[in-house]
Amino acid sequence: MFPESHTGYSYEDCRATADWLLAQTAVRPVVGIVCGSGLGGLADMLKDQVVFNYRDIPNFPQSTVHGHAGRLVFGTLKGRPCVCMQGRFHLYEGYPIQKITLPMRIFKLLGVETVILTNAAGGLNQDFKVGDIMIIKDHLNMPGFAGNNPLIGPNDERFGVRFPCMSDAYDRELQQLAMDVGIELGYGDFLREGVYCVLGGPSFETIAECRMLHKLGADAVGMSTVHEVIVARHCGMRVFALSLITNRAVMDYDSEEKANHEEVLETGKQRAEQLERMVSTMVTRIGHNNYS
Numbered sequence: 001m002f003p004e005s006h007t008g009y010s011y012e013d014c015r016a017t018a019d020w021l022l023a024q025t026a027v028r029p030v031v032g033i034v035c036g037s038g039l040g041g042l043a044d045m046l047k048d049q050v051v052f053n054y055r056d057i058p059n060f061p062q063s064t065v066h067g068h069a070g071r072l073v074f075g076t077l078k079g080r081p082c083v084c085m086q087g088r089f090h091l092y093e094g095y096p097i098q099k100i101t102l103p104m105r106i107f108k109l110l111g112v113e114t115v116i117l118t119n120a121a122g123g124l125n126q127d128f129k130v131g132d133i134m135i136i137k138d139h140l141n142m143p144g145f146a147g148n149n150p151l152i153g154p155n156d157e158r159f160g161v162r163f164p165c166m167s168d169a170y171d172r173e174l175q176q177l178a179m180d181v182g183i184e185l186g187y188g189d190f191l192r193e194g195v196y197c198v199l200g201g202p203s204f205e206t207i208a209e210c211r212m213l214h215k216l217g218a219d220a221v222g223m224s225t226v227h228e229v230i231v232a233r234h235c236g237m238r239v240f241a242l243s244l245i246t247n248r249a250v251m252d253y254d255s256e257e258k259a260n261h262e263e264v265l266e267t268g269k270q271r272a273e274q275l276e277r278m279v280s281t282m283v284t285r286i287g288h289n290n291y292s
Ligand SMILES: O=P(O)(O)O[C@@H]1C[C@H](O)[C@@H](CO)O1
Pocket: 035, 036, 037, 038, 065, 088, 090, 118, 119, 120, 121, 201, 222, 223, 224, 225, 260, 261, 264
């Protein structure tokens, strides 16, 4: 019924990986965190760490991108059990889309209820500045328009329904919580909200592409997150995501600016401390099934 090219993992494969991890740590995470490019410092906030290199975890892909360490870190954040991906996977690394998103299903089977994803992105919104933190309220899934969706293939109802809703992909209470926490921490001047657009990468966008994406309603453009969000929502986890605007998308033929990965990592370094404080404060306020 489904083409031979389907490269998904079965429920049993995911269960085996989750059980392998659970057998080696006493931490029972309720929050899962994904670190974007240059934002791996988030994992260093965890106390009493139990660390696994991706290469040692059954079924796990390997990180191939500079700025993605390739470690799964279990620990507690202000007493709350968490698991953190210090490095994620991208379509452009050549992995099948189901492999990129496999960790979301592992998170679910580990007991994670809430996923917090971060990414580095180019700012399309002309009001955005480098260093702004954008709370993601919605997404544009460009690879999805071309038929590349992580849920393609047989659907296993143990994970979720065949046709999951995405109009509520980004939890509104968590967006409000992020806004409240950001304002409280004094980040109001660089806190934004907006729509994130995913492309396949690895080439950065042309000027014409940036102009088109902006016209379509995107505030920021990147190469990740959306696939993970779809799989996390499919299996019923709550999702919060933010973009660090690491560079301004080039929209003008007179501009001399050129997007580059070094600038992306450098901006990550500069905002690391504030991002870590914001995420860790949010985690302390997320209850298991409600917010305090
Ligand atoms: O993993 P994220 O989305 O943060 O990484 C972005 C997209 C590319 O991997 C890289 C480009 O600099 O940063």
